[in-house]
Amino acid sequence: MEHRGIESAEQAAAMMTAAGMPRMPARTLMALIAAPAGGYTAAELADRLGVSAGAVSGAVRYLQDAHFIRRLPTPGHRRDRYDLVVDAFHSVIIGNIPVYLQMADYVDRILAEISDDEVATARASTMSGFLRFMARRMPELVAEWEELRASESADAVE
Known part of the structure; x- marks a missing residue:
């Protein structure tokens, strides 16, 4: 099997691992790109990554x-295939907006309970404000990205 983009995929996976994603899901994600x-x-993923089928099983479960x-599913075959969800990254970001908002609500509750501590109040207020800002801006940024991508696709056709 040809292994395309292996070195760059491993470097990108290392960056994702440094950012907090578990190592094997990061490697699997980059291989699927x-x-x-x-x-x-x-x-095929196990072969490409040089790992056991068990390691791949856990990674694909995490990524799913x-x-x-x-x-x-592949009709007529026992083995399923795995592929990236179209626009996975911005879909995941948009899907996490309710998490940002719920976290901001919890931080606001903490803020209400610690209103007598100026340092803690500032810290909680900053965190809550940032989470709400991100929740508000993410859909706008994704829409901007989609417009840019559509524009670039239209330019490529011309």
């Missing part, structure tokens, strides 16, 4: 739960 049309089977990848 370089996957051919139709994605990879778990066995996070809505980054999808399982594609």
